[in-house]
Amino acid sequence: MNAELLATTRGVCPVCRKLLPASILQQGREIRLERTCPEHGRSLSLLSSDADHYLKSLSTIKPGTVPLEFSTRVREGCPQDCGLCPSHEQHTCMPIIEITERCDLDCPICLVDSGRGRRRGGDLSLAEVGTILDTLVRAEGTLELINLSGGEPTLHPEIRDIVRLCGRPEILRTSISTNGLSLAEDDALLGFLVDHNVLVSLQFDGFSGDVYRRLRGADILSAKEKLLRKMEQRKAPLSLVVTVAKNVNEGEIGRILDYFFRHDHVVSLMFQPLSGSGRRAGAPFDPLERLTIPDVVRMIAEASAGRLKSGDFTPLPCSHPACFALTYLLRLEDGDFIPLPRLVSVETCLDIIQNRSLPGLEGGSFAKIKDCLYEIWSSSGAAPDSKKILATVRNMMQEIGAAGREFSPRAALAVGERRIKSIFIHHFMDEDNFDLARAVRCCSHYPLPDGRLMPACTYNILYRPRPGGGGPSEKSTAADKLGTGERT
Amino acid sequence: MEKANRDHTYYTMTTGMCRECRRLVDAKIVIRDGQVFQQNVCPDHGVREALIAEDATRYLEVVRVPGRHRPPKVYSKPIDYGCPLDCGLCSFHVQACNLPVVSITNACNLECPICFTYNRKDKIYDMSPEELRRTVDWIIESSGPVDLINVTGGEPTLHPRLLDMLDECRRPEIGRITMNTNGLRLADDGGLARELAARGVYAVLSFNTYSGKTCAALHGRDILAEKMRALETLKEHAVPTTLLNVMIRDVNDGEIGRIIDTAMREDFIRSVTVQTMTYTGFGGRRFGPRAHLPVDGVLARIEEQTSGRIRKSDFIPLPSAHPLCYAVTMLITDGGGSFVPLARYIDIGVLRKVLEAGYLPHPEGTFFEAANRAIAEQWARPDRSPEDDRFLKIARKILDETYPPGTDLTAHQRQVRAERFIKTIYVHAHMDEDTFDIDRARRCGDLVPDRPGSLISACTYNLFYRQKDGRYWSGDEC
Numbered sequence: 001m002n003a004e005l006l007a008t009t010r011g012v013c014p015v016c017r018k019l020l021p022a023s024i025l026q027q028g029r030e031i032r033l034e035r036t037c038p039e040h041g042r043s044l045s046l047l048s049s050d051a052d053h054y055l056k057s058l059s060t061i062k063p064g065t066v067p068l069e070f071s072t073r074v075r076e077g078c079p080q081d082c083g084l085c086p087s088h089e090q091h092t093c094m095p096i097i098e099i100t101e102r103c104d105l106d107c108p109i110c111l112v113d114s115g116r117g118r119r120r121g122g123d124l125s126l127a128e129v130g131t132i133l134d135t136l137v138r139a140e141g142t143l144e145l146i147n148l149s150g151g152e153p154t155l156h157p158e159i160r161d162i163v164r165l166c167g168r169p170e171i172l173r174t175s176i177s178t179n180g181l182s183l184a185e186d187d188a189l190l191g192f193l194v195d196h197n198v199l200v201s202l203q204f205d206g207f208s209g210d211v212y213r214r215l216r217g218a219d220i221l222s223a224k225e226k227l228l229r230k231m232e233q234r235k236a237p238l239s240l241v242v243t244v245a246k247n248v249n250e251g252e253i254g255r256i257l258d259y260f261f262r263h264d265h266v267v268s269l270m271f272q273p274l275s276g277s278g279r280r281a282g283a284p285f286d287p288l289e290r291l292t293i294p295d296v297v298r299m300i301a302e303a304s305a306g307r308l309k310s311g312d313f314t315p316l317p318c319s320h321p322a323c324f325a326l327t328y329l330l331r332l333e334d335g336d337f338i339p340l341p342r343l344v345s346v347e348t349c350l351d352i353i354q355n356r357s358l359p360g361l362e363g364g365s366f367a368k369i370k371d372c373l374y375e376i377w378s379s380s381g382a383a384p385d386s387k388k389i390l391a392t393v394r395n396m397m398q399e400i401g402a403a404g405r406e407f408s409p410r411a412a413l414a415v416g417e418r419r420i421k422s423i424f425i426h427h428f429m430d431e432d433n434f435d436l437a438r439a440v441r442c443c444s445h446y447p448l449p450d451g452r453l454m455p456a457c458t459y460n461i462l463y464r465p466r467p468g469g470g471g472p473s474e475k476s477t478a479a480d481k482l483g484t485g486e487r488t
Numbered sequence: 489m490e491k492a493n494r495d496h497t498y499y500t501m502t503t504g505m506c507r508e509c510r511r512l513v514d515a516k517i518v519i520r521d522g523q524v525f526q527q528n529v530c531p532d533h534g535v536r537e538a539l540i541a542e543d544a545t546r547y548l549e550v551v552r553v554p555g556r557h558r559p560p561k562v563y564s565k566p567i568d569y570g571c572p573l574d575c576g577l578c579s580f581h582v583q584a585c586n587l588p589v590v591s592i593t594n595a596c597n598l599e600c601p602i603c604f605t606y607n608r609k610d611k612i613y614d615m616s617p618e619e620l621r622r623t624v625d626w627i628i629e630s631s632g633p634v635d636l637i638n639v640t641g642g643e644p645t646l647h648p649r650l651l652d653m654l655d656e657c658r659r660p661e662i663g664r665i666t667m668n669t670n671g672l673r674l675a676d677d678g679g680l681a682r683e684l685a686a687r688g689v690y691a692v693l694s695f696n697t698y699s700g701k702t703c704a705a706l707h708g709r710d711i712l713a714e715k716m717r718a719l720e721t722l723k724e725h726a727v728p729t730t731l732l733n734v735m736i737r738d739v740n741d742g743e744i745g746r747i748i749d750t751a752m753r754e755d756f757i758r759s760v761t762v763q764t765m766t767y768t769g770f771g772g773r774r775f776g777p778r779a780h781l782p783v784d785g786v787l788a789r790i791e792e793q794t795s796g797r798i799r800k801s802d803f804i805p806l807p808s809a810h811p812l813c814y815a816v817t818m819l820i821t822d823g824g825g826s827f828v829p830l831a832r833y834i835d836i837g838v839l840r841k842v843l844e845a846g847y848l849p850h851p852e853g854t855f856f857e858a859a860n861r862a863i864a865e866q867w868a869r870p871d872r873s874p875e876d877d878r879f880l881k882i883a884r885k886i887l888d889e890t891y892p893p894g895t896d897l898t899a900h901q902r903q904v905r906a907e908r909f910i911k912t913i914y915v916h917a918h919m920d921e922d923t924f925d926i927d928r929a930r931r932c933g934d935l936v937p938d939r940p941g942s943l944i945s946a947c948t949y950n951l952f953y954r955q956k957d958g959r960y961w962s963g964d965e966c
Contacts, residue, residue: 004554005582008502008927021503021570021580021926026554036579038567055552061519063493074531077514078501087514087529089498091491141491437501440516 003027003034010436012461013037014045014287017431019079019462024435026051032288033433045287045432048322050294057321060314064090064441067139071452078436079462083454084139089441092453093318095136095143096177096446099124099162100151104181107216109243109274111428111460112151122151128449129162135451137170147201149177154189163196175199175239181220184227194236199267201239202227206252214248228259235265244299245274246291254303260421261307261337268422271296275428287432293325296425312339313425320438325425332388333395337421343389392419429457496520499548503571505951506530507921512573515925519544524782526923538778538922540812542785546800550811555931556844557808560584562630564941571926572948577630577935581945585631586808586846586933589946590623591615592653593642597672600707602696602734603771604918606954607642613959614647620656622940630943631935633661635848638668638692645673645680654687663848663900666690666730671718672711681725690758691722692730695747697740705739728758735786736765737779744786745793751911753825759912762786766918768950773920780923783815786915802829803915804836807844810928815915818842818849820882822909828879830910833862846933849910852899856891859883882909919947 003025011022011033022035024047031048048054072085081087098112101122124132136143146166153159153176166174176193180202183190193200202224205211209219231238242249242256253271260269273291294310301310308327316324328340396419426444429435434457442455454463496518504515506528516527517540524541541547565578574580592615596607615623627634637657644667647653657665667684671693674681684691695715696706704710722729731751735741744762751757764781766772787800798817805811818839821827831839838858842849849855863883866876886909890902897905919928924947932945938957949957 005557005931006554007500007551008930009500010503023582036567058499058552059548061497061499063495063497065491065493068491074529076531077529081531087516089494089516440501441498 003032006031007437009033009438011035012431012434013040014043014431015040017462019436022435031055033435043287043432046290046292047433047435048292048294050292053294053297054322057315057325060317060321062317064318065093067091068141069139071135071139078440079458082458082463083445083452087440088455090319090443092136092140092143092445092447093443094145094147094445095453096147096149096444096456097124097129097132098149098151098446099129099153099159100156102155103150103152103179104155105152105179105216105218105220109215109245111275112464123156123158124162124449126158126161126165129165131449131451132447133165133168133171135453136447137168139453141170143171145173145175146171147175147177152179152182154178154182154186159189160192163193163198167196173197173199175201177201177203177241179203179216179220180227181223184223184230187230190227190230190234194234199237199239200231201241201270202231203243204228204240204256205243206249207255208249208252211249211252215243215245231265232263237267238263238265239268239270240266241270241272243272243274244291244296246289250291250299253299254305257300257304257307260423264331264335264418266421268424270424270426271300273425273427276430276432285432290432293322293425293427297325300423300425307337308339308423312341313423314341316424319443320441322435322438323427323429323442327423329421329423330389330392331419331421332392334388336388338389340420429461431461434461496525499524503926504528505921505924506533507536508533510921519547526925528922536922539780539782539785540923541782542788543800546784547811550805553805553811555582555807555810556840557582557931558584558845560630560943561632564630564943572924572929572945572952575944575948575953577943581930581932583808583931583933585627585634585935585943587636587638587935588624588627588631588634588943589638589640589934589936590620590657591640591642591936592620592644592650593647595646596641596643596670597646598643598670598707598709598711599770601771601775602706602736602765604766604769604920604950606770614649615653615959617649617652617656619940620653623937624657624659624662626940627937627943628659628661633663635663635846636666637662637664638666640668643670643672645669645677650680651683651687654684654689658687664688664690666692668692668694668732669718670694670707670711671715674721675714675717676721678721678725681721681727685725685727690728690730692732692761693718693722694734695719695731696734697743698746699740699743702740702743706734706736723754723756726756729756730759730761731757733760733762734765735762735781735789736775737781737785739765741781741786741789742793744790748790748794748798748913749825751913752819752821752827755823755908757911758907759914761914761916762790764915764917766947766950767920767922768918778922781917783812783915783917787815790913790915797827798829798913802831803913804831804839804843806847806914807840808846808931808933810925810931812923812925813917813919813928813932816843816847817913819911819913820879820886820909821911822882822885826878827911828875828882832875833866833879833883834858847914848903849906849912850899850903852902856887859887863887885909919951921951924951 005023006026007024009022010019012019018037020035020037022033025032025034029051031051031054033045033047036042070084070086072081074085074087075081176198204224205215209221212220260266273296276285297310297313301308312327313325315321316326329337330340331337439455439458444456445453446456446459447453499517499519502515503512506513509532514529518525518527522544524544524547525537526540527535527537529535559582560577563577563579565574565576567578567580568574571580594607595612654665667689697703700710700712703712731747733747748760751760767778787803791799803815803817806814806816818830819827820830838854842855866880886906890906929945929948934946935943936946936949937943944953
């Protein structure tokens with residue numbers, strides 16, 4: 001079957017990263033991206049292995065949110081003006097602050113090219129972190145969540161001071177992305193993080209040493225398991241982040257899900273299909289054979305022992321629908337879970353999660369959650385387990401609305417975390433599948449000390465400093481070519 | 489301080505142009521209040537917005553159906569600066585020539601305020617038959633046989649060697665010749681109509697209104713009487729005719745119902761083409777107010793003014809074009825003004841197949857199977873409506889004519905026979921500075937051969953190349 005043109009966007013050459021016009025093609029069941037570099041020729045990459053899923057998600061869209069302040073102006077167009085310029089269509093719901101380039105691993109698949117070679121360099125100073133937080137607060141007013149990342153952020157010599165800085169009232173929650181190696185050994189730091197209500201977000205690719213050897217360059221399973229045990233003992237909220245690589249760790253998804261469901265303190269699970277940006281060292285990466293969101297959804301459904309179905313996942317309207325899929329799970333009184341999309345309409349779900357990565361953190365959305373609970377209440381008669389569901393909802397309403405208290409985002413968050421787990425799939429883009437039209441509504445941003453906020457994939461692919469230089473190449477169009485144009 | 493939501497929902501981003509500085513710019517496609525807009529973001533001239541669809545629900549349906557494109561056989565330009573600056577065609581263009589649009593003269597006897605092209609009295613150029621022959625050679629070489637060739641101008645009937653020019657187009661690889669005309673000459677020249685009929689040339693008569701006052705506003709003077717006489721002449725000589733209606737919001741958008749009614753009653757009128765007003769060219773760029781009327785806006789007006797005899801849902805996007813550029817419906821009729829939209833009886837997928845080769849329906853294999861199935865289904869129904877009965881009657885007649893028992897017709901003969909019973913309405917939106925979108929331009933099959941060896945998509949030509957065409961333009965400012 002011939003490839004059929006679905007849309008035109010801009011992508012990059014996978015060799016030189018030059019920005020190029022690109023075709024989104026449907027070929028049989030697949031959606032592919034095609035572009036032709038004058039120097040390096042034609043390249044073809046997989047965008048989605050399931051055309052129906054892709055096309056359906058495209059219409060799952062909601063208006064974006066406007067930040068209170070933009071850092072740059074429109075001078076040349078996207079992505080040269082990044083970021084954020086006033087043309088960007090989404091605010092920052094997930095700032096990722098890279099506080100250090102140090103790392104105690106050299107992962108062959110590292111997205112950001114950190115590593116042991118940079119152990120001595122690249123720490124943000126406290127002043128720089130302060131500036132970044134000021135920028136974020138000016139742009140966002142209130143932040144539901146910020147993420148400290150790296151490198152390995154726990155190696156930053158002033159990590160405690162940074163966490164304290166993040167404790168300012170405009171920031172509701174801080175999470176820290178970690179490989180867990182040092183944290184597994186550093187009880188004092190772990191205690192500090194838990195005491196400061198920091199959500200530990202542990203990179204966790206499975207329960208097999210071999211998987212870590214292949215993805216992380218070393219068998220670090222025992223350290224991961226040690227940290228898991230410590231988190232269990234403390235009952236501290238934990239998030240697991242899984243890189244899913246084809247023919248490497250798909251088989252681990254079942255055990256990871258099982259762990260997630262069995263432990264109440266594991267509040268969220270994130271799957272990231274392997275992206276080829278950054279180092280790309282090691283195994284060759286076939287851009288037509290990669291995993292995409294519908295593949296991961298199917299694997300989760302198959303590995304979940306009947307707990308989840310593909311239909312339980314919806315795109316996240318806050319970003320581009322091809323970037324995220326997610327489901328929320330309501331914990332019932334007896335410990336069972338029921339996916340929220342089975343209880344309420346997709347519309348209601350989308351309303352609640354609109355433009356934010358965690359539900360229920362501001363007044364307006366709190367009202368929607370209450371509406372949602374009432375919707376569950378009124379529809380649950382039809383569902384199996386209706387008694388359990390009703391009991392759960394009644395308890396939740398009591399907890400949230402206890403004794404006519406004023407709405408408190410933090411309190412709502414706490415109730416939400418106790419009662420609702422989430423599973424996210426986040427597909428980062430790389431040189432192969434970069435779609436500029438998608439980047440325009442990215443909500444996961446890297447704040448830089450110079451005041452800019454960079455959409456994650458645009459930064460990783462076009463701006464991140466690397467040997468040979470970063471920054472998007474000049475526009476391929478020459479205005480002069482237009483010559484004696486008609487002027488009106 | 490609470491953050492506010494955007495008043496629109498972002499759908500995607502493509503490349504457009506700035507009306508002020510004519511630079512290529514980011515063009516965001518956004519949805520607001522159920523309508524779809526293109527926002528061109530110019531660093532120097534800000535954001536300018538144009539309506540591209542009145543019905544966001546239909547838009548989201550049609551843009552998620554991939555096109556059925558037949559690539560050109562030959563690319564004559566390398567990819568150098570990117571679309572649309574390398575036109576053409578370069579290998580970024582996905583559609584071969586379906587409809588060569590050949591301007592044989594820039595002479596015109598009107599100065600229409602809605603003219604979207606440029607005619608220059610001070611620089612008349614009449615193409616020679618030799619140049620046309622080389623141009624047609626190139627079209628055939630680069631795109632293969634074509635259903636149609638469109639001869640246009642200026643006003644082509646002013647070309648001193650018009651008949652020689654038409655003869656140059658009569659080639660086995662060219663299915664049909666269509667000639668655009670304003671009708672002024674045909675109004676009083678039965679001889680020309682006879683020559684057209686003898687050559688099998690189809691007339692495309694511009695016909696915008698039944699009101700003399702509106703006529704004067706659109707054409708610079710009231711030529712309604714001439715238009716009506718031209719229709720009489722074409723009818724008298726049985727010249728197969730297309731009525732070409734330029735529809736302008738709040739100006740003549742209430743007249744399409746009557747025009748379609750005429751087309752359905754008259755045997756010699758085979759199709760109606762509605763082109764929405766495009767704000768380029770001699771008249772168009774000055775025409776105000778700029779109130780873009782997208783394809784689906786025309787469909788809604790047709791539904792309303794035919795009292796639902798033709799509905800929006802009876803139209804499908806032309807598979808070989810961008811869905812914002814073309815929609816088409818096929819109506820079967822046995823004359824006398826009665827008709828039935830085929831989309832109500834035949835699966836959309838089959839209709840797409842019938843139309844995917846270009847503009848003209850190719851009612852072959854699968855179509856006749858589907859028609860037979862539809863006939864059988866309707867036949868078996870106990871609760872047929874009068875419309876169902878009409879469908880049965882007309883469909884059977886078509887099958888009898890196109891598959892006559894005991895005779896084997898060629899595909900072309902079959903197409904010509906079927907055409908008497910299948911009338912078409914095309915709705916076509918050209919692009920102007922505000923709506924130019926490379927995603928549309930690169931799928932265009934309406935190509936302008938600006939010289940042998942070159943083909944440029946029609947709107948790209950209007951917006952970027954006409955002023956560089958040495959034949960019609962000297963390069964000085966207008």
